[in-house]
Amino acid sequence: MSQAPPTELSPAEFREIAANIEAQVGQVIVGQTRVIRLVIAAVIAGGHALLEGVPGLGKTMLIRTLADVLDLQFARIQFTPDLMPADITGTDILEDDEGGSKSRVFQPGPVFANLILADEINRATPKTQSALLEAMQEKSVTVANRTYQLDLPFFVLATQNPLEMEGTYPLPEAQLDRFMFKIDVLFPSSSDLVEILNRTTGSNVAQAGVAADGPTIVAMGDLARRVPIPTHVGEYVARLTVATHPGGQNAPDMVNRYVRYGSSPRGAQAMILGAKVSALLDARYNVAFDDIRAVATAALRHRLLLNFEAQAEGITSDEVIADLLDSVPLPK
Numbered sequence: 001m002s003q004a005p006p007t008e009l010s011p012a013e014f015r016e017i018a019a020n021i022e023a024q025v026g027q028v029i030v031g032q033t034r035v036i037r038l039v040i041a042a043v044i045a046g047g048h049a050l051l052e053g054v055p056g057l058g059k060t061m062l063i064r065t066l067a068d069v070l071d072l073q074f075a076r077i078q079f080t081p082d083l084m085p086a087d088i089t090g091t092d093i094l095e096d097d098e099g100g101s102k103s104r105v106f107q108p109g110p111v112f113a114n115l116i117l118a119d120e121i122n123r124a125t126p127k128t129q130s131a132l133l134e135a136m137q138e139k140s141v142t143v144a145n146r147t148y149q150l151d152l153p154f155f156v157l158a159t160q161n162p163l164e165m166e167g168t169y170p171l172p173e174a175q176l177d178r179f180m181f182k183i184d185v186l187f188p189s190s191s192d193l194v195e196i197l198n199r200t201t202g203s204n205v206a207q208a209g210v211a212a213d214g215p216t217i218v219a220m221g222d223l224a225r226r227v228p229i230p231t232h233v234g235e236y237v238a239r240l241t242v243a244t245h246p247g248g249q250n251a252p253d254m255v256n257r258y259v260r261y262g263s264s265p266r267g268a269q270a271m272i273l274g275a276k277v278s279a280l281l282d283a284r285y286n287v288a289f290d291d292i293r294a295v296a297t298a299a300l301r302h303r304l305l306l307n308f309e310a311q312a313e314g315i316t317s318d319e320v321i322a323d324l325l326d327s328v329p330l331p332k
Helices: 012-027 031-046 058-071 127-137 189-201 212-226 233-242 253-258 263-283 289-300 308-313 317-327
Strands: 051-052 074-078 090-096 102-108 115-120 140-143 146-149 155-160 182-186 259-261
Touching: 012 058, 012 115, 012 259, 012 263, 031 051, 031 058, 031 155, 031 259, 031 263, 031 289, 051 058, 058 074, 058 155, 074 233, 074 317, 090 189, 102 146, 115 127, 127 155, 155 263, 155 317, 233 263, 233 289, 233 317, 253 259, 253 308, 253 317, 263 289, 289 317
Parallel strands: 051 155, 051 182, 074 115, 115 155
Antiparallel strands: 090 102, 140 146
16 A cells, blocks of 8 residues: 555646546556546545446456556455345354353445445345445445444445346436446447457456555545535536426426436536536636536436336437536526
8 A cells, every 4th residue: 555645635636646547547448538537536526436338348347447546445246136235234243252152243244345346236136236325325334233434435336237138127216326427338449449359368468557545535535525616607507407307497398208307416416526526637626517517417317217208219318418408508
């Protein structure tokens, strides 16, 4: 582990560290620049991210690489239909003490780490998926009426397969809402695929170096939260969030027609925190409208519950959000 950084970072130091993190992840992951930046933004902001894509696109490799680059305690939980909540949180076990009597001792589960890879999270049952709810929101775990605090930083980076694939269960809305971003991982371009094949079918194995540690990530998050957001930009976030609800002020036709429920206030929080990190990554110490729009789709796509008409017509949440961004006027 590297030495603890200063309690405060300057914007220039933030940008230098973030650029090094991106560069080191890029030593292993080819392309996917947008995905990498959104994942790093979520981690710096102290949020969780859900990566969705078909198998084989490097979602798990990206998260494992990020754990190495950030020098964090890493735990991988492979979600399967027979996984139980206690397999995630831990449980009490009976142990013999020195006097020969038995006592209950808490055996921590894999959730007691800094970075959790919830691999193929939608292959487990909703009961098991919900075992992460308290950890993701309160950074704590309650077992047998006793609450245990998790060490900071704490992030859940989950992967899931598209719901159309066999053996998948949709995540409960309450759990989806805990993810700061939902990030779609798309198939690589032909040029990226050539580079992937060169890296993965040869004798040389790509490796990433350490670019930061836990205290550094915490300090970066503290700086991001201090980035000022102008009043009119905050008003724009509020307008976007209200407009995701059918019948809401400025709600466009696609929202009124295809959305059953709109975003919760967590969607607005995710846009603002993501925009603050985005501004710092672009070497700016103020939030602009473009920063909000850059993260709006990732912050909102999993928080819009579409109705049956949208499903019947093949309308996606991304299409609704694109129309929303085009329709909601900017504050003067």
